[in-house]
Amino acid sequence: MYREKIVHRQLFFLLFIMRTTIVISFLPVLTTADARQDAWIAAIISFFTSAAAVYFVARLAVTFPNMSIVEYSQKLIGVIPGKLLVLTYLWLFLFIAGTDSRLYGEVIRSGFLPEMPMVIIIGSMVLLAVMVVYSGLEPLGRMADIIFPIFVLMILGSLLFPLIQADFTNLQPVLSRGWSPVFLASVTPTAIIAQYSTLTMLVPSLTQPEKTMQAALWSLFFSSLVLVFFALVVVAVIGVDGGARATFPVFKMIRAVRISDFLERIEVLTIFPWGLGAFSTFAVTLYSGAKGLSQVLGMQDYRPLVLSMGVVWVTLALQIHRDVFEVAAFFSPENVGPFIAANFLLLPTVLWIAYFFKRRHLNNRGGS
Amino acid sequence: MKPTWKSVKKLKGLFFRKKKRGKSVRRAAEPQNEVGFPEKEKDKAKDITVDLRDIGRREADLKKIPLVPNLKKNLEYFKEITGKSYDMNIREFKTGPDEVPSALIFVDGMVDSASVENLLQVVKVDIFFTGIKEVGREGIFETIRERLLAAKNYREVEDMDTLYEGISMGETALLFNGTPRAILCETRGWQTRAIDEPESETTIRGPRDGFIESLRVNTSLIRRRISSPNLWIENLKVGSLTRTEVAFAYIKGLAGEELLEEVRARLMRIDLDGILESGYIEEMIQDEPFSVMPTVFRTERPDRVAAALLEGRVAIFTNGTPYVLVVPADFAMFLQAPDDYYEIFPIGTFVRVLRYFSFAVSLFLPGIYVAVLNYHPELLPTTLLLRIQASREGVPFPVMGEVFLMEAAFEILREAGLRLPRAIGSAISIVGALVLGDAAIRAGLVSPGVVIVVAFTAISSFTTPGFGIAISARLLRFAIIFLAGVGGLLGIQFALLALLIHLVSLRSFGHPFMAPFGPFILQDMKDAILRLPVWQQDLRPRLLGHREPRRQRPGQKPRPRKILREDQTGRKEK
Structure with a gap:
């Protein structure tokens, strides 16, 4: 059967876009909860912790370059336990998709279209994701190619324009409350790494699976860089208290920007790439979920599942959180930390253990 | 082994036997084609117009008719299939010392008369000057084909179908009694339009010739x-x-x-x-x-x-x-x-970037206008917003209705301009500009802002060189206006993403339609939005020219020869 392929460059683009999108909206938690003006240090720390987590997951995926996590978990711990345990990942995909789309809906509604029904905002995006996933993985990779430059340009714009009004004295004093709140604050950006779980479904479709690690870590690096800069600029422009009070500080910051009389209200610069980024996230998670489920069920093609999964997903996104405050509460470190740790790391841990026990056996079979 | 006369003869014998075998096969096939003809085949004076076979049957029967040695029969068959078409010229005559009955068939208006006359000259007159005495009834076909024919191109046919096909393409057929074959001579010469500048794709600099209908x-x-x-x-x-x-x-x-x-x-x-x-x-x-x-x-x-x-x-x-x-x-x-490509590259690049921009404008501008005015007026600078709102004072339609109305009016104008005879074409511009534009604004039916937007969109859409995609953009524009009216900028984003998804999933003969952009191919970016200098276009497009990626010698950046440069500074070197 013809297997659709993407290039590691496209994987890099997709992962970068996915993470950066959420990063932009995540700043509320970062700045308000604990770290305050030291959010940027938390961002730097989160890079190292996320890198460790990504390495943990991706290393295993690269060990089985031609298999998705559904396939190699069955190989490592047996068919039935493998299928059962992999459901945690499939659930994670769906949950990420649901939460992200709800977040997207809340951002659009609070900042842009207050009277638009949530189901339409989310539904239209999910419909697009269904369209692209239905066309296949190759179009998805190509979309990443096209979206990436637009995305990067707009992110740069929304980082650079506010600098005019930046007041970097807001960042002082550094580490006034010691290290512990900073570490606590780095939990949330680390937890977003759960999105990288989709990697385990994409690796077998790569033309050069050995470059997975490179793509994953570089994308992590650059998106963390964006995170650091946003943490700096947001605090510098609207101050610690402004950032703490706003639901979506980045949008508040962009809105505050005013360059001469003519150029004001440039939040389109952020909202628009945000939409593109949200779309990529949805598409990747939907693809991973549908592909994974089809493999669990032993189906040849994942396409029949796509539309029905989209419908389930929209319902989930609407029901999963009651309002925007609940979404924000979910992302506070004490909630999101254990949740992601359990879902994201449980399966790879089991698989790693199984791998260490079976390694010799597998190697022998591969050699003969 | 050298070819000797004996071996040639042997070959000839083979050839003849083959021919004979072919002939017998043909004869065997003959009763079959009886099916195709009305019952009274022997009736010479039958009226061919009462043939009642339908077109599918006629075409199928045509395929079955071989040529026979009897010239009369051949011509009869021919008239049977072409009917009383007045442009079919059948010229019957006798040729050679033995006065072999022959015929010449051609279509008037598709042949060059000089060539046909020349052909007649050859078969009627020249044959006596050849000194060939023993041109028999059988040999005449070969003799003419091998020794007399002066046409630049000829072919031999053995059945009616190919014979007719040739004649309809402007060839002239020569048939001789006694030979179940015909010679088709190349005598094409019909009127064509002169090669002139293509009207739909004009350039300032570049060749002025365009394709024609031939x-x-x-x-x-x-x-x-x-x-x-x-x-x-x-x-x-x-x-x-x-x-x-x-x-x-x-x-x-x-x-x-x-x-x-x-x-x-x-x-x-x-x-x-x-x-x-x-x-x-x-x-x-x-x-x-x-x-x-x-x-x-x-x-x-x-x-x-x-x-x-x-x-x-x-x-x-x-x-x-x-x-x-x-x-x-x-x-x-x-x-x-x-x-x-014909202008120097900075201009080429500039113009091309401009064109991409105006393509985007022609797709999205009316939609953005609707979305911003309806949903996001805060995005406009205050003075601009006030200006637009002031001009919309008293306009009875919602913004979307207004834009739809004007876009539709413009499309109708464009179509009318296309269909009108050129002589009254200027009437359209007067009606369009004065009545629809000026009067509609004065009457307060539409606001000047919409007219500006529609006009700018229209002008932008004319910059797209590929007409095929320009009309697609026209069609999509309406969908985008609708989505913008329903969902504001969210609707436009939806439209953009849906369009992109469709574009990237398209393939043209296996080649990704959005090739240098998605999949992103860095080396082909030299000729996508930018146009780099010709001496840097060293590689062919990667997906198409993969058999021979290099198209020219690299490093051909032109520079004056050293001596010349030194000459100009006046410091001549020895």
């Missing part, structure tokens, strides 16, 4: 540009009734063999009764039949076709139309104009 002339225009013998042109006939000649040209060894196979297969698969324009072929060979986007490129300019061939693409020529199809097509092609 296939032969069109392929010759390409042959004149690419002299390499590796320019190969294959042809085939498409259309069961029109039997249109279709040819496809490519550079052998450069165009991918799979691509050629695909083109061949797709052309062969076409089974229509008529091909009147290359549009028929385009619709029959598209990858995505329901898409609004054109996945086949069409052009009237030989220089564009030649450039495409040099990239490893295939050009499909259709007889009877000046539009030549180029496959595989990609998005960038539709936004490239020949001028980009």
